Amino acid sequence: MSISRRKCLKWIGAAGIGSVAGKSAFAAGNKHFEGYPGSFGVLHDITLCVGCRSCEAACANVNELPLPDKPFTDLSVLQEKRRTTEKAYTVVNQYEVPGKKAPVFRKNQCNHCLEPACASACFVKAFKKTETGAVTYDPTVCVGCRYCMIACPFDIPTYEYDEPLTPRIMKCTMCYPRVIKGELPGCVEACPKEAMTFGKREDLIRLAHDRFRKYPGRYVDHIYGETEMGGTSWLYISSAPFSEVGMREDLGVTPAPELTSGALSAVPMVVGLWPVLLTGIYAISKRKEIVFQQELEEAVRTASDKANSKLADALAKVKKETKNAVEKAAQPRTKEDI
Amino acid sequence: MSDKPAMEVKTWLTPFNIVSGSIIIVGIVLTILRFTMGLGAVTNLSNDNPWGLWIGFDLLVGVALAAGGYVTSAAVYLFGMKKYHSAVRPAVLTGFLGYSLVVFALNYDVGRPWRLPYPFIIQQGTSSLLFEVAACVALYLTVLFLEFVPAPLEWLGIKKVRELAVKLTLALTILGVVLSTLHQSSLGALFLIAPSKLHPLWYSPYLPVYFFVSSIIAGLSMVIFESTLSHHFFHDKMDETHLNENQGVTLGFGKAASLVLAGYFIIKVMGIAGGDNWSLLVTPYGIWFLVELIGFVALPSFLYAIGVRNRDVKLIKWTAAWTVIGIVINRLNVCLIAFNWQLPSSQRYFPHWMEIATSVFIVTVGIVIFRFIVTKMPIFYEHPEYKDVH
Ligand code: SF4
Ligand code: SF4
Ligand code: SF4
Numbered sequence: 067m068s069i070s071r072r073k074c075l076k077w078i079g080a081a082g083i084g085s086v087a088g089k090s091a092f093a094a095g096n097k098h099f100e101g102y103p104g105s106f107g108v109l110h111d112i113t114l115c116v117g118c119r120s121c122e123a124a125c126a127n128v129n130e131l132p133l134p135d136k137p138f139t140d141l142s143v144l145q146e147k148r149r150t151t152e153k154a155y156t157v158v159n160q161y162e163v164p165g166k167k168a169p170v171f172r173k174n175q176c177n178h179c180l181e182p183a184c185a186s187a188c189f190v191k192a193f194k195k196t197e198t199g200a201v202t203y204d205p206t207v208c209v210g211c212r213y214c215m216i217a218c219p220f221d222i223p224t225y226e227y228d229e230p231l232t233p234r235i236m237k238c239t240m241c242y243p244r245v246i247k248g249e250l251p252g253c254v255e256a257c258p259k260e261a262m263t264f265g266k267r268e269d270l271i272r273l274a275h276d277r278f279r280k281y282p283g284r285y286v287d288h289i290y291g292e293t294e295m296g297g298t299s300w301l302y303i304s305s306a307p308f309s310e311v312g313m314r315e316d317l318g319v320t321p322a323p324e325l326t327s328g329a330l331s332a333v334p335m336v337v338g339l340w341p342v343l344l345t346g347i348y349a350i351s352k353r354k355e356i357v358f359q360q361e362l363e364e365a366v367r368t369a370s371d372k373a374n375s376k377l378a379d380a381l382a383k384v385k386k387e388t389k390n391a392v393e394k395a396a397q398p399r400t401k402e403d404i
Numbered sequence: 405m406s407d408k409p410a411m412e413v414k415t416w417l418t419p420f421n422i423v424s425g426s427i428i429i430v431g432i433v434l435t436i437l438r439f440t441m442g443l444g445a446v447t448n449l450s451n452d453n454p455w456g457l458w459i460g461f462d463l464l465v466g467v468a469l470a471a472g473g474y475v476t477s478a479a480v481y482l483f484g485m486k487k488y489h490s491a492v493r494p495a496v497l498t499g500f501l502g503y504s505l506v507v508f509a510l511n512y513d514v515g516r517p518w519r520l521p522y523p524f525i526i527q528q529g530t531s532s533l534l535f536e537v538a539a540c541v542a543l544y545l546t547v548l549f550l551e552f553v554p555a556p557l558e559w560l561g562i563k564k565v566r567e568l569a570v571k572l573t574l575a576l577t578i579l580g581v582v583l584s585t586l587h588q589s590s591l592g593a594l595f596l597i598a599p600s601k602l603h604p605l606w607y608s609p610y611l612p613v614y615f616f617v618s619s620i621i622a623g624l625s626m627v628i629f630e631s632t633l634s635h636h637f638f639h640d641k642m643d644e645t646h647l648n649e650n651q652g653v654t655l656g657f658g659k660a661a662s663l664v665l666a667g668y669f670i671i672k673v674m675g676i677a678g679g680d681n682w683s684l685l686v687t688p689y690g691i692w693f694l695v696e697l698i699g700f701v702a703l704p705s706f707l708y709a710i711g712v713r714n715r716d717v718k719l720i721k722w723t724a725a726w727t728v729i730g731i732v733i734n735r736l737n738v739c740l741i742a743f744n745w746q747l748p749s750s751q752r753y754f755p756h757w758m759e760i761a762t763s764v765f766i767v768t769v770g771i772v773i774f775r776f777i778v779t780k781m782p783i784f785y786e787h788p789e790y791k792d793v794h
Binding site: 149150151152183185186187188189190191192207208209210211212213215216217219221223224225226227228229230231232233234314316317318322323325326328329330332333336337340341344345347348351352354355 | 438440441442443445449450455478481482483484486513514515516517520526527528529534536574577578579582585589590594595597598601609612
């Protein structure tokens with residue numbers, strides 16, 4: 067443990083976090099967010115991790131999680147690649163890295179993104195990026211749709227599938243309840259190798275660069291989490307390429323909310339434009355119909371006019387003819403009469 | 405006296421009743437299991453695969469295939485294609501039933517279904533595409549209900565209210581199109597947040613556009629497909645107008661579907677070009693993608709065109725069924741098959757038989773209700789008292 071409890075308390079006082087934490091938390095939105103100034107994080111130095119699972123045990127302890135079937139002292143579980151579960155917020159995995167004699171260990175837990183995908187995805191705002199840096203979850207509003215699990219690029223949130231009526235999302239809290247009390251996260255405190263350092267994120271980045279300088283050639287020149295998905299509060303440095311220790315290097319630097327902001331901004335467009343366009347189309351088709359109707363009537367009228375005049379002609383003709391005929395008929399008679 | 409009960413038994417035990425009855429009994433048992441043992445007991449969902457068949461099929465496919473309602477009412481009331489008028493009621497009914505079932509199915513999938521209103525009344529997660537989906541589906545279900553309500557009102561003989569509902573037709577149609585555009589596209593946009601999990605051939609910034617355009621295709625094809633089935637089973641319920649207009653509907657909608665499919669094909673190809681994903685086409689996923697693109701987009705577009713040109717109603721009907729299968733494949737690809745493609749096969753998802761049975765149960769409930777309604781209410785025929793008042 068490289069940071070004393072007293073120092074931790076002092077920071078918290080300085081950041082005013084004890085009183086304001088969670089009051090007006092970052093609402094996942096479309097604005098770019100670079101993290102709360104002075105918010106905390108953890109730097110995990112993978113080169114120092116020995117895979118003892120003390121952090122796993124401490125995490126289960128402080129979060130009152132059920133004990134696993136195999137005790138935490140059983141290191142055989144390191145053989146398989148484990149992920150976080152609803153009973154384990156953090157897991158340590160072992161990796162054989164080509165070109166390295168000894169295996170490499172890496173701890174996995176929520177990375178507490180600066181702009182969390184989970185928070186941006188949740189439709190009841192159950193997640194909150196607090197000013198401590200921790201991304202916390204509120205089970206009293208969660209509907210259990212599991213979209214946060216779809217969204218998280220690090221595959222962190224887990225779900226209580228065996229709870230029929232009250233399932234919760236389960237994930238690392240960065241020990242938010244402890245941190246606001248001035249305590250260190252359970253795992254950080256328990257690590258016998260000081261593989262993790264808790265502190266302000268800016269300081270941690272500086273610390274990482276110090277180590278790069280101090281031990282040339284030991285580290286890959288990259289702080290994982292500094293820019294990944296827009297940056298995370300949990301940071302990693304490693305001697306092995308990150309992809310060799312199960313960390314994706316293809317995530318890019320775009321924070322999650324930016325991925326969906328385009329689609330969201332189209333909403334007012336559709337709402338504003340569609341009705342106007344559709345009414346227009348309706349008017350045109352209606353107008354067409356009216357014009358069609360009129361033309362039809364017109365056609366009928368001209369047709370009937372024509373027919374009428376023809377009829378009149380015909381009638382006149384008939385009349386004339388009858389008249390003639392009558393006259394003709396009358397003539398002989400008159401003649402006869404005469 | 406003594407043989408009367410026997411006769412009743414005989415009339416009730418039709419093949420339809422036996423099959424649907426058994427499915428519903430199984431469904432009820434599964435419902436009890438789900439709500440007493442949890443999702444873990446009846447599904448293969450896991451922390452790696454939080455969404456399964458109930459989202460991929462019940463929600464995504466369900467909403468896409470229920471698009472016939474907005475497509476048909478827009479064609480008739482907004483685009484002035486009055487000659488398809490008799491297609492509106494069945495389409496609106498299937499739309500309304502479809503959406504009701506989608507919402508019903510969601511109650512199985514989400515953890516605490518009674519909290520489904522929370523996003524509206526407790527805290528609005530407006531940054532979430534799922535919020536948009538939820539809001540639009542809820543509103544659209546109301547719209548569909550109002551569009552559908554004249555039928556039961558005619559059946560019950562309540563004239564005043566019916567007149568009011570009919571007067572709203574135009575406004576409801578416009579609202580329906582707006583809401584459908586929004587949620588059909590948002591269902592695709594749900595996956596925009598996970599570029600690292602969805603295969604690049606299916607992931608595209610155009611996902612919302614793809615989902616919207618393909619929903620039009622789904623709507624048109626479903627109207628043709630359903631009318632084929634309805635003709636088979638409910639021919640005696642149809643009045644002359646319906647029967648006479650039917651061929652026109654099939655030809656007209658077939659032509660429209662051919663065109664929209666062609667447009668969809670073009671924007672899908674633009675998507676590959678935009679992501680410069682050509683090289684991926686020769687991978688196994690790429691071949692599967694081509695099967696979808698060539699077999700279920702290009703081919704039906706072509707077949708529809710031929711069918712319309714030759715006035716070959718039979719070909720159009722088969723093409724409609726084929727296209728519907730294509731839509732199902734597309735939605736399952738995005739949500740399940742091409743999702744989590746990088747995970748080792750041991751961590752991939754395949755639905756549990758109980759998930760499949762539950763989905764079959766929900767579809768069966770829909771068919772039973774549909775059958776009840778079309779045999780009782782004026783759906784395929786115009787109510788004698790309300791003729792010519794549309
Ligand atoms: S790692 Fe995942 S769960 Fe943790 S804050 Fe980021 S998106 Fe959320
Ligand atoms: S499962 Fe809960 S926390 Fe996760 S997105 Fe859904 S409502 Fe939000
Ligand atoms: S910060 Fe707390 S919750 Fe997170 S892994 Fe460490 S002990 Fe567990």
